[in-house]
Amino acid sequence: MANRKKIGLIGAGNIGGELARLCANAELGDVVLFDIPAKENFAKGKALDLEQNSSVLGYDAKITGSSNWADLEGSDVLIITAGIPRKPGQSRDDLVAVNLPIIRDVANNAKKHCPDAFVIVISNPLDAMVYEYKRVTGCPKGKVAGMAGVLDSARFQLFLAREAGVSIKDVRAMVLGGHGDDMVPVLSMCTINGVPATHFIKADRMQAIIDRTRKGGGEIVNLMGTSAYYAPASSAVAMAEAYLGDQKRLLACAAYLEGEYGYKDLFMGVPAVIGKGGVEKIVEIPLTSEEKGMLEKSAKSVQSVVDVCKKS
Numbered sequence: 077m078a079n080r081k082k083i084g085l086i087g088a089g090n091i092g093g094e095l096a097r098l099c100a101n102a103e104l105g106d107v108v109l110f111d112i113p114a115k116e117n118f119a120k121g122k123a124l125d126l127e128q129n130s131s132v133l134g135y136d137a138k139i140t141g142s143s144n145w146a147d148l149e150g151s152d153v154l155i156i157t158a159g160i161p162r163k164p165g166q167s168r169d170d171l172v173a174v175n176l177p178i179i180r181d182v183a184n185n186a187k188k189h190c191p192d193a194f195v196i197v198i199s200n201p202l203d204a205m206v207y208e209y210k211r212v213t214g215c216p217k218g219k220v221a222g223m224a225g226v227l228d229s230a231r232f233q234l235f236l237a238r239e240a241g242v243s244i245k246d247v248r249a250m251v252l253g254g255h256g257d258d259m260v261p262v263l264s265m266c267t268i269n270g271v272p273a274t275h276f277i278k279a280d281r282m283q284a285i286i287d288r289t290r291k292g293g294g295e296i297v298n299l300m301g302t303s304a305y306y307a308p309a310s311s312a313v314a315m316a317e318a319y320l321g322d323q324k325r326l327l328a329c330a331a332y333l334e335g336e337y338g339y340k341d342l343f344m345g346v347p348a349v350i351g352k353g354g355v356e357k358i359v360e361i362p363l364t365s366e367e368k369g370m371l372e373k374s375a376k377s378v379q380s381v382v383d384v385c386k387k388s
């Protein structure tokens with residue numbers, strides 16, 4: 077078992093619990109479900125419940141709960157959900173004041189205890205939180221990415237499949253830009269098994285799907301009173317698996333830009349290859365002038381939240 081991987085989940089709440097379940101069930105490695113001291117027993121309880129589940133479902137994984145950073149040492153992957161989720165009426169950016177000190181605390185500890193881990197940030201406001209993580213830790217750019225694009229693309233793909241009346245398995249689409257209401261669903265790359273989606277879906281319906289995708293997170297917050305957690309967890313696990321298995325998957329994720337798409341010193345959703353080196357490559361795809369305009373608007377929104385962080 078010398079090659080057994082270790083996955084540290086920072087935050088044992090709704091997404092953290094589902095992440096633990098998925099990682100264990102897929103036998104990606106042993107899991108440490110971490111939370112603040114006041115929630116340590118909660119984390120331990122979830123971990124024990126999930127370990128008992130292994131006997132029913134037949135997966136081999138050690139799952140522990142902890143509030144001690146020393147228990148995270150040696151983690152191959154860290155997935156960060158620490159922070160507060162949205163409530164109805166809130167935007168992701170409204171969370172910055174509460175979640176900024178939390179990501180700083182997590183980043184300082186991760187730098188000390190898990191310097192070699194590949195880090196996937198989920199906490200919102202996503203693009204600013206992943207920027208702050210890199211700023212505090214000074215980690216190499218390939219070692220940290222934000223999860224949003226896989227989820228936003230999944231939402232877009234679902235709505236396209238339902239509208240076109242085809243299997244979700246045949247729909248390919250990507251959502252780029254910041255994880256906010258001005259994210260950029262890239263219509264020019266949207267296909268149903270290679271056939272342009274516009275062949276199946278009329279322009280007015282396509283616009284309605286794009287609008288619904290942009291507000292996809294808020295739709296769930298309004299229904300449940302809190303953020304989505306099943307699809308967010310699966311999306312982050314797809315990124316973790318790509319890293320652990322050196323899969324070289326091309327996934328939309330918030331990656332550090334150094335001139336790609338015309339942006340510098342900013343994290344934003346772009347197509348990136350994830351393999352054993354972490355974010356190994358950012359792929360620059362041709363965008364229409366309209367898409368470039370939308371990306372610019374989205375980048376400005378991300379930058380404004382990053383600027384708030386820099387001043388705090």
Ligand SMILES: NC(=O)c1ccc[n+]([C@@H]2O[C@H](COP(=O)([O-])OP(=O)(O)OC[C@H]3O[C@@H](n4cnc5c(N)ncnc54)[C@H](O)[C@@H]3O)[C@@H](O)[C@H]2O)c1
Binds near residue numbers: 202227
């Ligand atoms: N990126 C995305 O696409 C996406 C999607 C959905 C939700 N989110 C965000 O993910 C975050 C988590 O959502 P959730 O539904 O799991 O929330 P949750 O409230 O269920 O869980 C968050 C957990 O973080 C813990 N926590 C707080 N401070 C901590 C610290 N310093 N160290 C360790 N743990 C700490 C809390 O005690 C809590 O258990 C939110 O910010 C939410 O907005 C992002």
